Amino acid sequence: MAVNPEEMEVRQDVVRREMSEQTFEAGTAIRQASLWRDAWRRFTHNKAAVISMVFFVILLLYVIIAPIVSPYDPNAVNFDIAYQSPNLHHFFGTDEFGRDLFIRTALGGRISIGIGFAGTLAIMIVGILYGSISGFVGGWLDNAMMRFLDALYGLPYLPFAIITLAIFGVVNFWTMVVALTIASWFTTARVMRGQIISLKENDYVRAARAIGARWHRILFRHLLPNTLGVAVVFIFLELPNVVLGEAFLSFLGLGINPPNASWGSLAQDGNEQYLSHPLLIVIPSLAICWLILTAFFVADGLRDALDPRSQAAA
Amino acid sequence: MLKFVVRRVLWTIPIILFVIFMTFWMMRAIKGSPFRRSDKAVPPAVLANLNRKFGLDKPWYVQYGRYVEDVAKLDLGPSLVLRNQGVNDIVKEHFPVSAELGGLAMLFAMIIGIPLGIVSALRVNSWLDYGGQFISNLGYAIPSFFTATLFIYFFAAKWRLFPTNGWDTPGSKVLPVIALGLFPLTYFARLVRGQMLETLQQDYVRTAKAKGLRWRRVVVSHVLRNSLIPAITAAGPILGGLVTGSFIIENIFAIPGIGRYYVTSVEGRDYSTVMGITVLLAILIIVANMFVDIMYGVLDPRTRDART
Numbered sequence: 220m221a222v223n224p225e226e227m228e229v230r231q232d233v234v235r236r237e238m239s240e241q242t243f244e245a246g247t248a249i250r251q252a253s254l255w256r257d258a259w260r261r262f263t264h265n266k267a268a269v270i271s272m273v274f275f276v277i278l279l280l281y282v283i284i285a286p287i288v289s290p291y292d293p294n295a296v297n298f299d300i301a302y303q304s305p306n307l308h309h310f311f312g313t314d315e316f317g318r319d320l321f322i323r324t325a326l327g328g329r330i331s332i333g334i335g336f337a338g339t340l341a342i343m344i345v346g347i348l349y350g351s352i353s354g355f356v357g358g359w360l361d362n363a364m365m366r367f368l369d370a371l372y373g374l375p376y377l378p379f380a381i382i383t384l385a386i387f388g389v390v391n392f393w394t395m396v397v398a399l400t401i402a403s404w405f406t407t408a409r410v411m412r413g414q415i416i417s418l419k420e421n422d423y424v425r426a427a428r429a430i431g432a433r434w435h436r437i438l439f440r441h442l443l444p445n446t447l448g449v450a451v452v453f454i455f456l457e458l459p460n461v462v463l464g465e466a467f468l469s470f471l472g473l474g475i476n477p478p479n480a481s482w483g484s485l486a487q488d489g490n491e492q493y494l495s496h497p498l499l500i501v502i503p504s505l506a507i508c509w510l511i512l513t514a515f516f517v518a519d520g521l522r523d524a525l526d527p528r529s530q531a532a533a
Numbered sequence: 534m535l536k537f538v539v540r541r542v543l544w545t546i547p548i549i550l551f552v553i554f555m556t557f558w559m560m561r562a563i564k565g566s567p568f569r570r571s572d573k574a575v576p577p578a579v580l581a582n583l584n585r586k587f588g589l590d591k592p593w594y595v596q597y598g599r600y601v602e603d604v605a606k607l608d609l610g611p612s613l614v615l616r617n618q619g620v621n622d623i624v625k626e627h628f629p630v631s632a633e634l635g636g637l638a639m640l641f642a643m644i645i646g647i648p649l650g651i652v653s654a655l656r657v658n659s660w661l662d663y664g665g666q667f668i669s670n671l672g673y674a675i676p677s678f679f680t681a682t683l684f685i686y687f688f689a690a691k692w693r694l695f696p697t698n699g700w701d702t703p704g705s706k707v708l709p710v711i712a713l714g715l716f717p718l719t720y721f722a723r724l725v726r727g728q729m730l731e732t733l734q735q736d737y738v739r740t741a742k743a744k745g746l747r748w749r750r751v752v753v754s755h756v757l758r759n760s761l762i763p764a765i766t767a768a769g770p771i772l773g774g775l776v777t778g779s780f781i782i783e784n785i786f787a788i789p790g791i792g793r794y795y796v797t798s799v800e801g802r803d804y805s806t807v808m809g810i811t812v813l814l815a816i817l818i819i820v821a822n823m824f825v826d827i828m829y830g831v832l833d834p835r836t837r838d839a840r841t
Binding site for chain 1: 556781816
């Protein structure tokens with residue numbers, strides 16, 4: 220197997236560091252660290268990132284498990300128990316129709332986070348494709364593709380998403396994903412292009428070229444795997460943006476139709492009666508904050524972990 | 534220098550044409566004619582007449598050419614739903630409100646955000662820095678509709694310091710401006726802090742310190758100058774953020790601005806208005822980006838070649 224020189228260097232560096240850090244007993248094997256294991260080690264040493272990761276997972280578990288174990292029907296109307304404050308039966312209380320908010324918030328989270336992940340995935344695919352083609356091919360194609368991107372930057376985000384939804388004529392999970400993706404893949408594409416271009420200059424790419432590797436081998440074997448770190452960081456950077464975009468659209472009444480509700484539409488419901496029952500808007504909004512904050516700190520930790528060179532500046 | 538400015542200005546023309554083109558095609562892709570939404574069926578002859586009146590019977594390139602021509606003459610066309618009003622009238626009525634809201638929010642964000650970033654960087658890892666970072670993380674994470682609602686709940690409804698909605702008295706402008714300005718504020722604070730920290734590590738700062746310059750002088754003439762210039766580049770994304778934010782804020786505070794009208798137009802299928810406002814906002818962002826690039830090129834000549 221061809222050894223990636225940069226990785227080799229990092230390995231040696233880590234080994235050297237560990238040698239100096241710990242005293243070895245006779246016979247202990249020197250732990251080999253790959254780039255990813257090393258990144259993992261750095262990530263787990265970052266308290267804020269680990270705590271955020273834990274809270275992020277807790278939110279995911281709540282969203283997945285709560286609807287399964289909850290005894291309540293999320294859409295059952297029962298006016299006798301409308302507007303209950305949080306209690307032992309209804310942890311988050313009930314809304315104007317007596318629906319249990321604990322389960323409705325979890326289901327809303329499934330839609331919000333589901334759209335978030337689907338949108339992020341689509342953004343990554345489009346962005347990596349566009350960016351790597353542009354950066355890898357270079358020349359006039361790169362120029363043209365970047366000019367196109369420049370022009371798209373002029374389009375205001377929310378109106379663009381709204382028009383896309385209007386073209387579809389229906390608002391559901393998938394049209395929402397497409398609308399949010401179309402409005403927000405530019406940054407990822409641009410960053411990926413930059414990555415590919417700077418990686419292309421590496422000696423190991425030249426070496427691969429010199430020994431006659433074909434372009435697809437260079438792209439898939441040497442370039443794309445090395446963008447993985449940045450891509451992982453971008454997943455956690457884009458996720459909150461997509462979730463927030465969906466929340467904004469739903470809040471404006473342009474979101475998914477009732478009785479299905481995302482966090483944004485729950486907040487919109489709550490906004491109509493926030494003076495009498497503030498809890499109805501507080502709970503879905505806090506859920507959104509929770510997601511954005513945890514994803515933000517995870518992204519921060521991942522960036523420091525995967526790109527040690529940036530640590531000095533941070 | 535002049536060449537750079539001229540090139541940058543000329544370059545915006547194809548971008549604007551392209552964006553109009555995109556918007557134009559997207560509007561055409563929307564199903565359903567605006568004249569078909571009433572309950573009574575419109576007679577075919579009337580429909581043909583209406584189509585002729587608005588030029589919808591011509592081939593697309595004629596329509597596109599005509600639209601570009603109109604935009605160049607600062608005419609955004611008639612509204613398809615409001616009988617006697619053009620999109621221009623709508624813009625004239627609602628845009629100043631949005632512009633004032635956005636301008637005040639930007640001002641608020643700069644006045645608080647930039648000093649916050651500077652102080653955070655100079656006192657890095659102090660409680661002040663942590664406090665500032667905590668605030669800017671919160672401002673980043675809380676969706677604007679939530680802050681706006683909290684503001685109304687406490688400052689307007691509970692303590693009755695400000696009115697809950699509207700855009701007439703100075704008092705009514707306080708809450709929406711702060712709610713809209715919070716996100717750009719955190720953006721500025723974060724960016725300035727990052728830039729400052731980077732500049733503080735530069736060799737020329739160490740040199741200035743080493744030759745015995747007062748710290749205050751080093752900060753003002755070496756660090757600040759080199760850190761604040763990159764902050765200008767934030768204006769583009771921030772303007773975009775303000776447009777998005779104003780849609781929400783105008784809705785919550787019932788402010789008669791362009792964002793609120795846009796949502797109404799989408800729901801009412803008034804496509805020429807939707808298109809007119811979209812094109813207007815796009816041109817606004819493109820021209821702002823142009824000014825940012827030119828200003829950046831003037832202040833930092835190294836970037837001139839790279840950014841045309």
